[in-house]
Structures are given as structure tokens and as C-alpha cells.
Amino acid sequence: MIPIAKPIIEDDEIHAVTEVMKSGMIAEGSKVANFENTFSEYIGVNHAIAVNSGTAALQIALQAAGIGKGDEVVTSSFSFIATANSILYTGARPVFADISPDTFNINPDAILNSITPLTKALLPVHLYGHPAEMKAIMEIAEDKKLKVIEDACQAHGAMENGKHAGSFGIGTFSFYPTKNMTTSEGGMITTNDTEIDAIAHMIRSHGSKQRYLHEMLGYNSRMTDISAAIGLIQLNKLDDFNQKRMENARYLSAGLKGFAGIEIPQIRSGCTHVFHQYTIRVTGECKHERDQLVKLLGEEGIGTGIYYPIPIHKQPLYTNLGYTDSLINTEIASRQVISLPVHPSVSMEELDHIIKTIGELTG
Numbered sequence: 001m002i003p004i005a006k007p008i009i010e011d012d013e014i015h016a017v018t019e020v021m022k023s024g025m026i027a028e029g030s031k032v033a034n035f036e037n038t039f040s041e042y043i044g045v046n047h048a049i050a051v052n053s054g055t056a057a058l059q060i061a062l063q064a065a066g067i068g069k070g071d072e073v074v075t076s077s078f079s080f081i082a083t084a085n086s087i088l089y090t091g092a093r094p095v096f097a098d099i100s101p102d103t104f105n106i107n108p109d110a111i112l113n114s115i116t117p118l119t120k121a122l123l124p125v126h127l128y129g130h131p132a133e134m135k136a137i138m139e140i141a142e143d144k145k146l147k148v149i150e151d152a153c154q155a156h157g158a159m160e161n162g163k164h165a166g167s168f169g170i171g172t173f174s175f176y177p178t179k180n181m182t183t184s185e186g187g188m189i190t191t192n193d194t195e196i197d198a199i200a201h202m203i204r205s206h207g208s209k210q211r212y213l214h215e216m217l218g219y220n221s222r223m224t225d226i227s228a229a230i231g232l233i234q235l236n237k238l239d240d241f242n243q244k245r246m247e248n249a250r251y252l253s254a255g256l257k258g259f260a261g262i263e264i265p266q267i268r269s270g271c272t273h274v275f276h277q278y279t280i281r282v283t284g285e286c287k288h289e290r291d292q293l294v295k296l297l298g299e300e301g302i303g304t305g306i307y308y309p310i311p312i313h314k315q316p317l318y319t320n321l322g323y324t325d326s327l328i329n330t331e332i333a334s335r336q337v338i339s340l341p342v343h344p345s346v347s348m349e350e351l352d353h354i355i356k357t358i359g360e361l362t363g
């Protein structure tokens, strides 16, 4: 089976972990500080705060930005549940704006229609590694005096007009094993705001910057030096990993273009799409329904993923909270998308097999 995702762990990561283990300093320490500095330089911001998951990064970023009870945060329903749940954790209310069909990302016009006097922040997601429309989103935020927290958990290295995802507002990243780079579990917050940096560092560690002096309510969301050691090495490889993903995506798109009922991913002008996922649409013109195609691809040894089969506003957790939104582009996308293997370990022969198989199944 060609897997839909595969972390690349080599001897240097293993060696780095062993070194930390031998040092005896295995919790948060100098490796974490080093990883924060290196990551912030890579993204092009002044500060980074390492945490133990992307979910923690989202929650802490929102809290550090002052989001809480009584506030509304406009976000996308076409994402992983953590995006919206992080808003619920703070006591604020997620408000869902529909996506643009071309990139699957939140639509700036839909954001404008979702803003109320209670809106405090916007939380765009750079879905599949394609940057959300950050120029337009930052203009809205400036005009309406809103904070911007970017869910860049799938977008390490993605750019709009040369500027990294995660450097426009407050950035949040995940280093889960399936992401473009990993630390096993892990996350990062990126910001140019010195105050956000200070507060986020405190929330990460029980609201304290001085040991056993607690100034606010925080958590234990710390990253370990073991994870940071992996992250430092993976960050060095990230651009190569992303290049390989982009080459694989180009190859797939050249091969799949024109197949009946298959729509290949679009890249908005000025954007670097780092293809965390390579996601096609299966439209009504296809001989097979989406779920049938997934099954047939599986029988041919091709692993696929559906991100996401149920939009967040349709999840029981949200319908039980009283959400009754109808988001037409989000709902169509959730019925049409299939993600195909695009990660750096997919071979040329495997790409050819994917293209040939889809050609046969749709021809």
C-alpha cells in the first residue's frame, strides 16, 4: 500500500535523540530554546514559543491574544476539529465563514459577512499547505481592529508573496508525525509581538516566568528537549521535503489533468503551496462516486485520505451546541475531496501507478 503519509526519520534524528537522552536533561531546556530561535528565523518573525501540540499552540495563541468568554472568532469549518475547538476552550464562540471553491480556504467576503460587534479575532487556516488569502484578511483585520491567529498546522514553509504563513498574524504550527516536519508530538507559536511572546511563554508553563511564582492560570504545555532535538534536524530538511512534495504535486497534476470528473488542485497566483495534502475533487462527471473511487484505489494499493468528510459545523459536538449553519462550498467540498499520496517518500513509479490507475478508473 502506498501510504497517504509517512514521517522521514533518519540516523541524524535518532542520533540527536540519543544525545539528549544521554545528557540526562530530557525535559524543556536548551534544545527547546534553540529550536524556538531557529524556527522564528525560518518563519521570519521575532519570537517563537514551542509547545507540545498544534492544538496547544492554537489555544495558547488565542488566550495570549486576549480572546475569551463573550467573544466571537471567525474561522473555517473545512478544517481539523482542533481549529474550532481551540476557540471553544477559551470560552469564545467559533463563527464559521464559507470557503472559496478554488483553494478550499476561508473566503474574505464570507468573513466580512460573518463579522458582528462581538467579533474579536479571525482564525484563517492554510489548508493543505496553501496560504489563505492573507493580504485581504489582514486588511479586514486592520479595518475592523481584529486580531489574526493563523492555523499554519499544515503550512510550514508556505508563502504568499514571499512572506511565510505564520508571519502575518500570530502563527500556530503542529509537528505531528504526518505534518511537513515533525517532532513526534509538538507545536509552535510565532509572533512579532513581544507581549504575546511573554504571555504565551507563561501560559505554556503554569503562568510562571519565575519558578514557583504564578501570575496567571496556565497549563503544562511544554515541549521536551527530545522533541526539540528532532525538530531542529527536521527544520533543516524542511525545504527539501517541501521541494519534493511540490515536484510530486506537479507530476500528479500533469498526469491527472483532463481526466473526466477529476479536478486537480489550484495554486493562487503569488503563493507557494507546500502540499501538505494533494487534494483532488471528484465531480458528478466521474464514472464513480467519491467513496467508491476511494475503495477502488485502495484495492490497487493506493492509500488515500478524506480531509474532511464532515465539516466542523456538522459534527455532533457542534450541532449539539446549536449550530445550524449551511455553508454550501464547505459542504460540497467535504463530499468531493480525495487526498492522494504526495509526501517526499512517494517514488516516481508510485506516482505513475496512481496516475495510470485513476486514468483507468475514470476513462
Ligand SMILES: *Cc1c(COP(=O)(O)O)cnc(C)c1O
Residues within 6 Å of the ligand: 053, 054, 055, 056, 079, 080, 082, 083, 125, 151, 153, 154, 173, 174, 175, 176, 186, 187
Ligand atoms: C494537525 C492540525 C491541528 C492540530 O495539531 P496537533 O498537533 O495534532 O494538535 C490543527 N489544525 C490543523 C489544520 C491541523 O492539520
